[in-house]
Amino acid sequence: MMLVALEFLGLVAFAASGALAAVRARLDVFGVIVLGLTTALGGGIIRDVLLGVHPPTTLRTWPYLTAGAVAAILVFAFHPQVARLRRPMLVADAIGLGLFATSGTGVALALDVPVYTACLIGMTTGIGGGAIRDLLVGEIPLVLRREIYALAALLGAVLVGVGHLADLPATPVLAVASGVVVAVRLIALWRQWHAPVARET
Structure with a gap:
């Protein structure tokens, strides 16, 4: 029950970030809802398409659609009030990243795909919605910039993959891996860690 609640928290945070991006881009209310839902559900939809799950799980489960749409509205x-909640939004976003990246890896492993493939699909589940959001508003995706974001998601996915290879219980592994992603993401924000970029010539 706790993991489900945290997953919805992450989903709402992703939807809110997409909706805020839409508001800043001066989209109308329909555009705000579409971008919010795309950000919240995009990673899971990409995961299911890659795994051959049709229709995607989030499009068959009404609470996901409802929660994302309500958050966007x-x-x-x-x-203005939501934009001032920057720190709580970052924490919720980190929780969503950790849960989606690790659960995406777990779903892929449950369908007997190779571990390295499951890790890449898990990372994509965590970062996919945000990447689509940025592209739709004409920005370079956050995951391709200096932020420690995709790397944190990949680390969590790899931990789930290692736990699977070691035949460890799935639920504790998912919980620990999600916690690691959240911790790495928040510490990177706090310490202002960035991935290296090429020097200008």
Whole structure:
């Protein structure tokens, strides 16, 4: 039950970040809802398409769609207040990243794909929605910039893969791996860690 609640927290945070990006881009209310849902559900949809799960799970489960749409509408209505909640939003976003990256890896492993493939699919589950969000508003995706974001997701996915190879219980492994992703992401924000970039010539 706790993991489900945290997953919905992450979903709402992703939807809110997409909706805020839409508001800043001056999209109408429909565009805000679409971008919010795309950000919240995009990674899971990409995962299911890659794994051959049709229709995607999040499109068959109404609470996911409802939670994402309601979050986007609330952001549209109260975006000045939501924009001021930067730190709580970053924490919730980190939780969503950790849960989606690790659960995406677990779903892939449950379908008997190779471990390295499951890790890549898990990382994509965590970062996919945000990448689509940035592209739709005309920005370079966050995961391709200096932020320690995709690397944190990949680390969590790899930990799940290692736990699977070691035949460890799945639930504790998912919980620990999710916690590692959240910790790495938040410490990177706190310490202002960045991935290296090429020097200008």
